[in-house]
Amino acid sequence: MSDLTLVSPAASHKEAGSAAVASPFTGHSKVIAPLGHFGRAVLRVSEDLIDAVSERLGVTLPREANRSATQDDLSALWLGPDEWLLISSEPHDSWAASLQQKLGDALVALVDVSHRQVALGLESPHVEDLLASGCALDLREAAFPVGACTRTMFDKAEVVLWRTGAHSFHIEVWRSFARYVEGLLRIAEEEG
Amino acid sequence: MLIINCPYCGARPELEFAYGGQAHIDRPVQPADLNDEDWTGYLYLRENTKGIHAERWRHLHGCARFFNALRDTRTDHFLATYKVGEKAPEVTRP
Numbered sequence A: 001m002s003d004l005t006l007v008s009p010a011a012s013h014k015e016a017g018s019a020a021v022a023s024p025f026t027g028h029s030k031v032i033a034p035l036g037h038f039g040r041a042v043l044r045v046s047e048d049l050i051d052a053v054s055e056r057l058g059v060t061l062p063r064e065a066n067r068s069a070t071q072d073d074l075s076a077l078w079l080g081p082d083e084w085l086l087i088s089s090e091p092h093d094s095w096a097a098s099l100q101q102k103l104g105d106a107l108v109a110l111v112d113v114s115h116r117q118v119a120l121g122l123e124s125p126h127v128e129d130l131l132a133s134g135c136a137l138d139l140r141e142a143a144f145p146v147g148a149c150t151r152t153m154f155d156k157a158e159v160v161l162w163r164t165g166a167h168s169f170h171i172e173v174w175r176s177f178a179r180y181v182e183g184l185l186r187i188a189e190e191e192g
Numbered sequence B: 001m002l003i004i005n006c007p008y009c010g011a012r013p014e015l016e017f018a019y020g021g022q023a024h025i026d027r028p029v030q031p032a033d034l035n036d037e038d039w040t041g042y043l044y045l046r047e048n049t050k051g052i053h054a055e056r057w058r059h060l061h062g063c064a065r066f067f068n069a070l071r072d073t074r075t076d077h078f079l080a081t082y083k084v085g086e087k088a089p090e091v092t093r094p
Ligand SMILES: [Zn+2]
Pocket: B006, B007, B008, B009, B010, B059, B062, B063, B064, B065
């Protein structure tokens, strides 16, 4: 399968600054590219501790379903009524440990999943149509505004969709499914 | 595609959900006190309803929470969904 040759980030990335992660595909995509490195952690907090934990982390854990909140480099994505995905755009080796330190003695579960999944960036005026090729959700901006996030299925792969702009999504996908999702979105792009 | 209303997330496509069997079955407080027949009943015996059935579902590829639903087994029509711990709402057959 010749199209699996790794290409340099410089060749596969549409814009400078979109991070140094190579796409496994050759050829240029106008709409989909791997994003850079992120710190990731799954946080489970019971209802009575949400306010206290929000204060310690410095970001308000959203209570509303499928909403996210961002403070500086740290985002909290609602995954379930007691579950959030924390994403840091400035990860470092001791990131999860630093979170743990902030949380102190709060009775929560924190699991570092930084390397379990990777991020794909999707950007296009037709971003909703591209995602509709593999996802049955209503992703029009009225139903899924900027900042909305959800775990869902893209074709056969579980993903977390996070709308970062009117025409852009951040897709979190388990790393072994990333090539599959990126490939399908490239097909959707080709087929217009 | 069948649309199911998750009590936490709202209307979502069927493929995000997993079936979890009959609802409102309490685990015996003291299993050791049960005779074999009652324990077998708790473990294995379920209703085989033709009509409105209270059952557990899990929004597996969404919020991942379990919830309960009233579904008409003849038509696959979902009449109601509600959170675990809540009483089944009154429904009328469509
Ligand atoms: Zn849900």
